[in-house]
Amino acid sequence: MIDNPQLRQGGAGALARARPPGRALQIAVHSHKRKTTRIASIALLTAALCPAIDLRALPEFSRPNPLGGVVEIDRPGSKFADAIQLTAARGAYASFHLVAKLDRPSNYEVSLHFPLPTDIYREWFHFNTPDKKYYPDALIPIRSPYRSKLPEPDNRISQQTAQAFWIDIWIPAATAPSVYRGEARLTSGSEHKSISIEINVTPAVVPEKDAVTLDNNSYGTSWLLDQYPKTLKGLQTIAAGDQKLFKLIHQYHKIFYDHRGTFHQLGYGHAGKVGPEFAPELTGTGAQKHIADWSRFDRHYGPLLDGSAFQGSKRGPRPIPYVYLPINPEWPATFLWWGEPGYEAEFVNVVSEMERHFREKNWTSTRFEMFFNHKKRYKGFPWDGDEVRFSRDNSYLIDYRRMLDKAVPANSPVQFVMRADSSWTMEQQFEILKGVINFWVVGEGSFSWYPGAAQQLKARGDTVWTYGGTPLVQNISTAITLNPLRSWITGVDGFVRWQTVAPGADPWYQLEGGGEVLVYSGERFGRPEPQASIRLKLQRNCLQDLALLEEAAAQKGQRAQIQQEVVKRYNGTSLAAWRNTRPALLTKPVLEWNNADFDDALKPFEARFSNLESGAWQRVRDYALSLEAK
Amino acid sequence: MKRVSVLFLAACPLFAVDANRMERDLDEIARVAAIMVDGDVCQRIVTARALQTIFRVDPRDQWADSDNYDVNDEAFIRTKKTLMRLSRMVDYPVDVNLWMPLAANPPRIHIVIRNRYEMSQFWPWGKLHQEMIPEMQSVLSSGQRIAVKQKPGFISVLAPVRNSLNDIVGLVEVVTRIAPDARENVK
Structure with missing residues (x-):
């Protein structure tokens, strides 16, 4: 997990700024200074023809854009870094964005070298139709070294100057607490750039049991036939075809399980x-x-x-x-x-x-x-x-x-x-x-009108989940943490995102906000299985931290104090702000309510959570790790 | 090659015969439905309150109509059971759906009861009500059964439903698919 204060920081949008042409040359000369004059001359000539390159990192909640900056909504407080220093618990993932920048269209290679298991994903930049901006969301697994060119041909963004990669470093529970070091490298033509990666693995182990069950809902299987037309071709006519369907269904369960979630299919x-x-x-x-x-x-x-x-x-x-x-x-x-x-x-x-x-x-x-x-x-x-x-x-x-x-x-x-x-x-x-x-799944917003209901229902042995939607890509990245955190504070057992596998007609080039999708079909990339999104990864990392916090709350008997500190760090509130009161609407018969009344009655409460920043969750994480350290 | 061609040619009429037989089956079900389905009971299915709110349009609440949709259980169940029995007249998947007109200008119609195979040639999934369908208007006006094969692979026969005053108050859609889709509308 990125330990923000320890990052060696560059300015927000630093990659987006045009670099002085001389700097690229300097790097090239510097990298060859011990070689012969002849080679140096060739290098100078080559460098002059090569694009300026840069490789930097961003904290996981600061999503990059394809022009070398940070998406606007995540930008306040976001900083590019020239090196990565993370502090992370064991039995968990640590993540960050790696951003390769080329000032001119060119071929490049990115590689990553680290002693712990690492998954690398290319971030797909979706053109989002509601606000006509680009957001990274779908993650395409790649292997190191990864060779491609900018602009990425299949992403079809003619002005693209930066490619982002999501880096997932898995820290097995049996890893020895220590500092682990590695590096990421970018090469384009004769130019090279590398940045160091350092992870301080703490003794803490993220509990396997989650503080909140995060459920992902879906309906039927016809959507699978739509999203995997090649893989499931012939399902209707070949008797054995259902084995492919079952494999795919199992992969959906597995991807959500791997991201600390559950999957429902009605x-x-x-x-x-x-x-x-x-x-x-x-x-x-x-x-x-x-x-x-x-x-x-x-x-x-x-x-x-x-x-x-x-x-x-x-x-x-x-x-x-x-x-x-x-x-x-x-x-x-x-x-x-x-x-x-x-x-x-x-x-x-x-x-x-x-x-x-x-x-x-x-x-x-x-x-x-x-x-x-x-x-x-x-x-x-x-x-x-x-x-x-x-x-x-x-x-x-x-x-x-x-x-x-x-x-x-x-x-x-x-x-x-x-x-x-x-x-x-x-x-x-x-x-x-x-x-x-004995299993209640209730609307998250209106459930807030009945303070204490979760405890009453649980006291009689019922399971209580709340339900709601999925934050849109144009929402601040931290929004994906709000439902899990609110569920934990409220004391319910789980939260359901009512639809998470419906990407819309053309998610790759005309995303419609992504409010009903957290995993994408990988069939177009030759990977006929679901692929995670950045939002799913952020949610998983949030759930890791919540599991740590829940363990501390349960063991230390200081749940209220811990939760108080969490919400203070999260959005500067107190626990009281997370408890709603009964609105006047409840005095009217239910058949006289409508959805607009619902929205109106919920507005004052929801407004308390409208001030999220991209750094909000990192502050909570720092606290979770500090509790474990104590 | 010759043998394959002969087989192919033989298969085509067979397919056509099946579709023709289906159409005859559906027409027979529709004929019986016109006798068996009780129009007075059908008129009692949708509650008076739901009929008042069914056209409600609220720019702040896109569900203002459907959230208030309600039916009288007894009338619904009695009619649905009749429709289900009718669909059992054949041994392949058939649904018998009930449609009823709504008082509106221009005229509108809504599906009132659907059944287990979730088939219809006319219902856009999820619509509470929709524009009057010309073929349905024809049945409501003339009282004559008609077969419709607009949507590829579907066969529907429409037949009138009358009440005790001999007014045509609705119609049944007896529908099947030549190649049923086991997963369609499982949502």
């Missing part, structure tokens, strides 16, 4: 259509309905539920902690029998078989979620499962809980949970559905 539509990979095949009807074939389901979920899909991960193989079940009003029981004995018979038969199958497979580490996502506006069913607004719809949830309890033995080691995503009526639902719902 397997049914609003009228109850279940994708073939999300449910076992059924046969029969009424009392005879049962599961006919598990094979496809097991090929999809087996490696996720036993953890083998994560072989090779630096975090080690581990079963996924949560998964949606395909249960909906049309599966496993047909809605045709709703309200009749046949509905319950079909439901209980099949869900009982599921429990038995999961138990026999020893899939007991994962929480299997019975969750109803449908909304009546999509005309499939007469009640809202998701975000209940009309109170009478809760009666359906109570019916399903009764059937679930009938299907699953009370002493089952398999963890079936009943999940509800709630916004409009959450306060009412917390009461009506006590003992029915």
